[in-house]
Amino acid sequence: MSASGGKMGPSLTQEILSHLGLASKTAAWGTLGTLRTFLNFSVDKDAQRLLRAITGQGVDRSAIVDVLTNRSREQRQLISRAFQERTQQDLLKSLRAALSGNLERIVMALLQPAARFDAQELRTALKASDSAVDVAIEILATRTPPRLQECLAVYKHDFQVEAVDDITSQTNGILRDLLLALVKGGRDSYSGIIDYNLAEQDVRRAEGPSTEETWVPLLTQRNPEHLIRVFDQYQRSTGQELEEAVQNRFHGDAQAALLGLASVIKNTPLYFADKLHQALQETEPNYQVLIRILISRCETDLLSIRAEFKKKFGKSLYSSLQDAVKGDCQSALLALCRAEDM
Structure with missing residues (x-):
């Protein structure tokens, strides 16, 4: 943000961040997300627009994407509540009935509280041995301590089992010890003094x-x-x-x-840039990985991830998504990515 409060273009933002050496820091300012709180927010207008989008002649997918990818997670939760109060219907269920495929998955992920989304992804990974390591490390090692604690509480509430019990029964050896240590979250905080x-x-x-x-x-x-x-x-x-x-x-x-x-x-942003690149290299893009990373990082450090992606692979994340992703969900993922990096 400039002193006057106007928005800077993404390339300018990155240029300034790289000069300041912040491009590799994880959310150093807390403003490295691509998705910000929507300033002209009207919860009533948004709830009505979503209702019209699913009750008109055909489902207005672009209206749904436009609302949900331009509001912060907190604002999306307020829209859900307002929709419920005005229509006596659950927004999540209503949209699920109206949509299908990857767009449905994106919308479901956008509308859930962050901790519930993480808990579901972690549970799915621990039950599917082929993705357990990758997803468990991603969630347990990159979430802030308060968000991780919330995720573990939701995990217990939703699945009636502690995450540590699933980790203990589904993994073994060093992997199990590593994941259990990350769940405990006993990492030292930085004191500023070099030992x-x-x-x-x-x-x-x-x-x-x-x-x-x-x-x-x-x-x-x-x-x-x-x-x-x-x-x-x-x-x-x-x-x-x-x-x-x-x-x-x-x-x-x-x-x-x-x-x-x-x-x-x-380098956390580079870690995510590598994962996104890998997900886009597969014959069919790995939508689960794309959706999870773009949604979980769009309010924290997706600008930094974009900068690392362009630096390492010589092509912007936006163009890469545009080329690889097909169908209804393309506009939603591009909206979360936000802009082209020149």
């Missing part, structure tokens, strides 16, 4: 025999600023990236989980 001795001790531990007693506490308890210093010192000391050591010493799910967590710690 050089601790960094040296951690580098020596990482250089020693590879046991989960070394790696799990290191990657789940130390603050990211400290860990980035450890990663740098490890590389200077051994001549190899910490990730290379993980690849050489671990296999399967344990390796995938440790690499994912290291990637989150080093």
Whole structure:
């Protein structure tokens, strides 16, 4: 935002952020989202517009997308409540009946509280072994502590089981220990004081025999600023990236989980940019990944993710979505992405 309160174009925003060295920080200002609170918000107008969109001659998908992708999550919750009060109908159920396919999935995800959406994604992943590592690391390692606690509370309420019980029964070995440690959320907060001795001790531990007693506490308890210093010192000391050591010493799910967590710690927006790029490279785009990331990051750091995507892959996220995504859901995903990066 400029001092006068006007909006800056995305490319200008990124240019300023990159000069300030903020493009790689996760929501450093809390304004790195593409979706902001809608200023001329009228809950009544929005509720009426959505009602007209589903009760007219045909379903007005563009009106539904326009309203829901231009309001903050908090505003969408207010619209849901107003719709219920005025029509005695549940907005979520009404839209679900009117829509289908990936657009239905996007709208359902937009209308749910963030913690419920996370809880459902986590539960689905833990029950489907092929995506457990990827999704569990993403949710448990990138959500703020309050949002993670809320997600775990909703998980227990909705599924009548603690997330830790599902993790314990569905995973094993280092992966299980890593996920359980992330659920506990005991990561140190950054004090602003650099502890050089601790960094040296951690580098020596990482250089020693590879046991989960070394790696799990290191990657789940130390603050990211400290860990980035450890990663740098490890590389200077051994001549190899910490990730290379993980690849050489671990296999399967344990390796995938440790690499994912290291990637989150080093540069969270780049971690998400890589995941989006991968989801777009598949023969059929992985809509579940695209929907989850764009919706969960559009109010926090999607501008940073876009900047990392363009820098690494030489093509904007907006163009990549435009080329790969087909059907009704394209306009919704493009609206969340917001703009082209030149």
